[in-house]
Amino acid sequence: MRRSVKYLNGVPRSLRRALHETPVARNLSFLVEDIVRGYCAEASSHRESPQVVTERDYKYKEGQFYHGFQCERVEYIPDFELTSHTLRHKESGLELWYIDRNDTNNVFSINFRTPPEDSTGAAHVLEHLALNGSAKYSVRDPFFKMLNRSVATNMNALTAPDQTVYIFSSRNETDFRNIQRIYLDSVFRPNLLYLDFLQEGWRLEHSHVHDRQSEIIIKGIVYNEMIGIFSENSRLFRKGLMSNLLPELAYKYTAGGDPLEIPNLTHSKLVQYHQKYYHPSNGRIFCYGSFDLMETLEVLNEEYLCDYDSIDTSYSYIPLHSRWSFPRNVHLPCRLVNMGVSKEKQSQIGCALLMCDRTAVQEVFELNVLTELLIRGPNSAFYKGLVDPNFSGGFNRHTGYYFTSRDTYFAVGLQDIRIADFDRFHELFQQTIHKTIIEGFDPKHVESVLHNLELNVRHRRADDGNNILFNSMALWNHGGDVFANLRISEMMGRLRARLRDNKNYLQQKVEQYFLANSHKLTLTMSPDESYSENFRKAEKKLIQQKINELSPEKLSKIYQNGLELEAAQKAKENTNVLPCLSLDDVEEPMGHPQLTEQRIESVPTQLCKVPTNDITYLNCLFNITALSHDDAMLVPLFCSVFKNMGTRKHDFREFDKMILSKTANFDFKLKVVEDVKDGKSYKIGLLMTTYALDKNVKDMFALCEELLLDFELDDTDRLKMLIENYISKLSVGIAVSGHTYAMLCSAALVSDAGKLKSHLLGIDHIDFMKRYTQQNSTEEIRDRLKAIGAKVFSKSNMRVAINTSEAFQPTALEHYRTFLKKLPNLKNMNKRSQLKLFKPSFHHYAVNFPVNYCAKSFFAVPYLHEDHPVLRVLAKLISAKYLLPVVREQNGAYGTGARIGYDGLFHFYSYRDPHSTRTLDVFDKTYEWLAAMSDKLDYQMLFEAKLGVLQLLDWPTAPGEVGMDYFILRVSHEEYCKYRSRVLSVTADEVRSVVDKYFKKEPRHVGKCILGPKSERLAFKLQNA
């Protein structure tokens, strides 16, 4: 639903510079929820007193006009050190929210309220089509073409259940103006061509375009995208919950489009939809950062808004839902997950309750805090009530407080549960509510939640501007007060005052919203083995019906249309109409971080002085390469469970409260890091990450010490539950990140390090864990985990990075020394393993998704080899000029690309792909394409590819992440600068030479993988290969 250039989700930002991108569409409501949790603040000492407004000298004055816009409101918001403005364009009625802040990562977004009128996905297809050519920029897919003509830090478009958003951010002002013009032209003057509608939306076409006899099927990017999205059960569940909880409003429809409804959308309906909803009066523009506002206002006023008169937009207004007098139940079938737990245990159940109006800002804030208390961590009421009894795989993905719709709602659910246990869920749900109302909340627990919210507001991110918008986007869309939503200290102050004045304040909220609330939906979902078959049958029937509706002339035109579309896709276009940066715009690399290294208590320690807003960041990396293979295989499980088991001094509930009231929690991750210089060896590391307010750093280290030295695994009932929940979580989300899994699989066929990664992080890990836990008792697993823990946390194999402010560094180091003195010196495990490369091979993972994820990987050269920057530029070139036009535009995959990792593996991948072996053939024919275009390689093509690389190299870094490339990969700032200037100086001859060197002959170490549905044809092909 979302076109995403948000690179590398799940990989620390800093590493994005060295690694490569993974364009996975991130799921909107999770994103919004995650961000919102990070949004509360400024705990202590706030009294509910009248706000004293000091006279400020604002740049823009209320009541004044600027290029047709009247400034309606200006306020300074101390929590974020920003000035917030509302302006309105008088003639067209467009509202503009401008945030003036000393942040170079500027954000611009155009939002329209687009409540769906049915499930044909009009808003979604329009989102695709708008970015597919406009009056001034009349080329196919300028959105994708701009990716390589810009250094944007984010370019995105997304269709939410009630609005459509076009957003980007950039730190380069020329770039910012370029994309701004394209976005404005796209939404206000899109071409909306019929052929583009067929390509992006849906069409009937022969499965083989050139074969008139081949079967007629439905094709189209959005059509395939939605099939891909709903192949993930968690997405079906979420959709089912929202549409059945709000059945009288637009939310009952699927804004992205229901695959069986999309073919009811016509081109003319789409054009009408645009006229109706993309009027400035129905739009909102967000502008954030340090760039001059006047230029934006001038462009808007003179080039776009002057064409419009303000209109009444009450047609797009979404009212509150009427309240039910009785709870309701709904049951849905879903796909059986063949990688998941046994079929009997694959059901889900969830309960949703309608809460308050999204525009009630303080109430939403308080319900957010209440939700944290009810569902987050082992001290929360629903965790104790529903998860602890251990009859499921833990909370499902749709558990939390949701405020993207007009009426907000709370949902809690369990995954991997038996149908026989549905009643038990109901009983326990009710019991939990009653118990909470009677017993109330532990003040220490409340304090830990409030502290964590405060810490999260202090924590600076590199994309603060995007976060501010996402946090307020739904509120703004429904006409709420977005300024109030930023005043977090004030909301926190009011909540604290209420808690002080009324000891039962939170219980009363539980009573009001959970007990006395009959607008309650219980949704259950169970796998149906014929689910996929039923969909295929319904699709067949639909195709037949569509064919029957056609006149003989139109029917015979299907063949012709297919050829026409293909010709249009292959036609050469004049991309010169698109703006592009020049070398002068991007010459300067990022500044030098203030890093020093010293041995403290014999531990190599990297110190970074950086303004952190009173926070200290700690990263400890333990080299565990010397662990046996069997031990290493259990490290991911160890990382997941051991911090949640408590210590010898405190049980897990007590310890969790202590952690959350002093730190931002502890995170443990496994890292397999290849040598970036010679690519001949690798290490395995266990990385611990945490941060705390400076005033809590002493406690943070004391907690580290307790956790690492005194962890306790003896409570086998709890351990058993955590292990089962861990396995349940593994099989969720595979379809969403399918290309990442596919690349892990293909890399596993190239080297032993790749194989290890796949066994520790990929599909193979799921299989391994399922088998391992079936064959071993909890007691046996406990003993193995204990043994691992006893070997790894040692000074002898540890390296540390601390990021803190210059002023606080001496104090932080004092506490750090005390901590190190307590850590033991065990057997030194510092070592590296020699990398082994394998012979070429292929693997097909049969999964029951209706789409494929294809990957091919081969070993080239590691990061610091002189050819690496050239290959990286080449990968961008292959992605933009070869794979996108063929695999996406012509063959209908949602995403595709080529990349080279710091480890030296060169990958090709496709995402939500209707084809399998055909895509692998495209990958294999890369050299033929490269050879054919060799002479046509010009400066502009090369420069665009370089910009694509630069986007990642110059990615903004948050204070807590500065220096992490050096810490993890040992890539210094000097090496980064050298690499960067090498990227900028790559010549066409150099590209030709690496093409000959690495692509001409089939590589010696290559792996191919398809993750997709079972296929007899494929099995046959493999047998005969």
Ligand SMILES: [Zn+2]
């Ligand atoms: Zn989409």
